[in-house]
Amino acid sequence: MLTAVKNNFKIMFLSIKYNLMRCMENNVAFMTSIIMMIFNNASFIIQWLTIFALKETVGSYTLNDVMLFWAVSSGSFGLAHILFNGIHKLPDYIEEGKLDAYLTMPKNVLCYVATSSLEPSAFGDLIYGYLALIIFNFSIKNILLYTLLIILGSLIFTSFAVILNSITFFIFRFSYVTEALKEVFLNGCLYPDVIFKRAVKIIFFTLIPSAFASWIPVHLLMNFSLNKFLILIIFTIFIIILAFIVFYRGLKNYSSSNLMGIRG
Amino acid sequence: MKKYLNVAKTTFNDSIQYATSIIFRIGGFTITMLILISLWNFIYSGNDNLINGYSLKEMIWYLLLAEIITFGSGSKVATNEVKNCIKSGNIAYQVTKPYSYPIYVIFKFIADTFIRFIIFLLVATTLGLIFAGPLETFNIQTLIISIPVFFLAVLITGMTRILISLSSFWVEDSTPFQNVYSKIILIFGVFFPMEMFPSIIRTIVRFSPIYGVSYGPAKLVISSSFTLFKEVILSQIIIIIVISILISIVYRKGARKLNVNGG
Numbered sequence: 001m002l003t004a005v006k007n008n009f010k011i012m013f014l015s016i017k018y019n020l021m022r023c024m025e026n027n028v029a030f031m032t033s034i035i036m037m038i039f040n041n042a043s044f045i046i047q048w049l050t051i052f053a054l055k056e057t058v059g060s061y062t063l064n065d066v067m068l069f070w071a072v073s074s075g076s077f078g079l080a081h082i083l084f085n086g087i088h089k090l091p092d093y094i095e096e097g098k099l100d101a102y103l104t105m106p107k108n109v110l111c112y113v114a115t116s117s118l119e120p121s122a123f124g125d126l127i128y129g130y131l132a133l134i135i136f137n138f139s140i141k142n143i144l145l146y147t148l149l150i151i152l153g154s155l156i157f158t159s160f161a162v163i164l165n166s167i168t169f170f171i172f173r174f175s176y177v178t179e180a181l182k183e184v185f186l187n188g189c190l191y192p193d194v195i196f197k198r199a200v201k202i203i204f205f206t207l208i209p210s211a212f213a214s215w216i217p218v219h220l221l222m223n224f225s226l227n228k229f230l231i232l233i234i235f236t237i238f239i240i241i242l243a244f245i246v247f248y249r250g251l252k253n254y255s256s257s258n259l260m261g262i263r264g
Numbered sequence: 265m266k267k268y269l270n271v272a273k274t275t276f277n278d279s280i281q282y283a284t285s286i287i288f289r290i291g292g293f294t295i296t297m298l299i300l301i302s303l304w305n306f307i308y309s310g311n312d313n314l315i316n317g318y319s320l321k322e323m324i325w326y327l328l329l330a331e332i333i334t335f336g337s338g339s340k341v342a343t344n345e346v347k348n349c350i351k352s353g354n355i356a357y358q359v360t361k362p363y364s365y366p367i368y369v370i371f372k373f374i375a376d377t378f379i380r381f382i383i384f385l386l387v388a389t390t391l392g393l394i395f396a397g398p399l400e401t402f403n404i405q406t407l408i409i410s411i412p413v414f415f416l417a418v419l420i421t422g423m424t425r426i427l428i429s430l431s432s433f434w435v436e437d438s439t440p441f442q443n444v445y446s447k448i449i450l451i452f453g454v455f456f457p458m459e460m461f462p463s464i465i466r467t468i469v470r471f472s473p474i475y476g477v478s479y480g481p482a483k484l485v486i487s488s489s490f491t492l493f494k495e496v497i498l499s500q501i502i503i504i505i506v507i508s509i510l511i512s513i514v515y516r517k518g519a520r521k522l523n524v525n526g527g
Contacts, residue, residue: 029436036440043447047455054315054460055307121440180292187299195306200298 008108012115016083019118030120037124038131041074044190059194066192067136068218073189075129075146076153076213081122084114084158090165091175100256110247114158126150142221149217152236156213159236159243160185166243169250181208189214209239267363268371275341275375290387293335297388300327300455301395316459322486323457324396328388329482330454334446336381337418341373342425343442350432350518359519366426366511373422381418399486406488410481413493416500417481420473423507430511433518453478473507476500 023030045067052063081088090113093099102113133146164178188210193201205211212235216228301324308320318326346369349355358365392399428445432438452458453474458466469475480496 026436032435033437033440036444040440040443040447043444043451046451050456050460051303051307055310058306176289177291180289180295183292184295184299187296191299191303195302196299197302200302 008111011107012111015112015115016118019115023118023120033121034124034127037121038128041070041125041128044070058192061192061194064136065218065222067132068221069190069192069214071129071132071136071146072149072153072217072221073129073186073214074125074132075150076157076189077186078122078125078127078129079150080154080157080161081119082126083154085119085122086116087114087158087161087165089113089117090162091168091178094165094168094254095172095175097256099254109251110162110244114162137221145221145224149220149232152232153213153217155236156209156239157185159239160209162243163239163246166246166250169253184208185210185213209235212236212239268367271368272371272375275372276378278376287383290383293331293384294387294391297328297331297391301391316457318457318459321396321399325392325399325486326457326482327454328392329485330478332381332384332388333414333417333421333478333481334449334454336384337377337421339373339376339380339422341369341376342422343429343439345369346426346429347432347438350430355519356522359522366515369426370419370422373426374419377418377422401488402485403488405490406485409490409493410485413481413484413496413500416497416504417477420477420500420503420507423504423511424473424477427507427511427514430514430518433514433521449474449478457483473503476503
């Protein structure tokens with residue numbers, strides 16, 4: 001059991017390494033996409049500067065606090081797309097019957113699919129996350145805690161994406177809804193909790209768990225609480241297990257299109 | 265002209281087939297709008313009745329109207345299709361055909377946008393009526409003068425997108441540039457009317473395509489001003505002329521750079 005887990009981690013690591021090497025083949029395109037993504041994210045500072053010019057605080061949050069929402073969200077989102085970008089291609093694989101190539105390998109299918117691709121611009125998200133943290137809330141403690149929190153955040157986001165994408169096993173063309181819900185998840189992460197009414201907050205704590213990927217980590221960075229941290233870890237484990245269950249339940253519904261293909 | 269109209273007709277018929285996919289995206293649009301409306305409700309939650317001359321109702325309508333243009337003109341024809349055509353080398357077939365490729369894409373874009381735009385318009389109007397209530401200043405004259413302004417705003421968006429996609433002749437992927445354009449429009453045109461910015465940014469917005477693409481059309485509906493209509497239409501025409509010239513230059517330079525390997 002332990003050897004199997006170890007082997008899977010080794011394969012995932014190698015897969016990510018080769019994805020990275022592939023991306024870096026064209027250095028100019030790779031660097032351009034990273035720089036553009038940093039610029040993209042940074043442009044939203046103007047949005048918040050303008051809002052804070054209109055209103056001194058947003059709830060009890062200052063500009064520095066709001067930038068924590070951005071740091072945590074872009075860091076988690078970036079890490080998820082660096083490590084597990086393949087999961088976002090799952091609906092295409094299911095709808096076009098391209099999953100066969102992954103099923104024939106003596107590896108964990110979900111882990112193999114998840115690490116099959118890497119989004120170069122996600123490095124821009126990850127770098128921006130650290131930059132936002134360093135510029136607006138620098139401390140060594142914050143950097144260490146932030147690193148741990150974005151790992152949890154990326155696992156929550158990826159698990160949520162696995163659950164949504166696995167619905168394509170049951171409902172054809174569900175990918176349109178999936179994309180919309182992922183966008184809502186991200187928007188929920190980027191905006192401070194205080195702007196939402198109670199009903200919306202309940203949705204972000206349950207059906208679309210943005211609160212666990214962003215709001216709780218931000219609260220932990222602002223004021224660490226062991227209870228909240230444990231809740232976050234328990235939720236992360238819970239959603240990962242749920243993602244595996246939904247994926248493998250859905251996989252039983254998969255039908256191949258007998259498409260011949262080669263995967264490197 | 266007839267050939268371009270035929271292209272538009274065929275694309276329009278195709279877009280009807282895929283209208284259901286747009287309906288699915290409405291969910292995402294609606295929730296994104298609800299989040300932004302929550303943000304504005306929160307900002308106005310103090311004692312401020314007006315912020316820089318805008319009431320909460322006007323602000324919500326501004327946001328929705330500007331977003332209609334952004335979401336409504338999100339057709340992939342001007343972005344991915346042009347980019348992929350250049351990257352895959354299929355552009356080599358297009359340059360030999362008896363039509364201008366940029367004009368062909370523009371007509372395709374307009375036809376593909378039509379249904380999408382109408383759907384987003386209906387959804388945004390419904391959201392506006394529910395969360396902000398009807399605009400008192402809106403009347404039949406506003407409706408009539410808004411139609412050409414919104415059409416030209418969509419046209420400018422499509423043309424700008426095509427211009428950015430043509431950069432694929434030189435760069436590996438034009439998507440990062442498209443994203444930057446989207447963010448600039450979003451921050452300086454959609455989220456806030458230009459009155460919310462310091463005077464220097466206001467001046468830049470006033471003389472940039474943002475004025476014709478977002479601020480002008482949205483503000484026109486809110487203010488129902490015929491003077492503003494003349495200003496917006498004039499700036500849109502100038503922007504279209506400038507972008508047309510740029511497209512023509514960039515396309516010609518790009519096509520000249522094209523190397524075709526037979527096979």
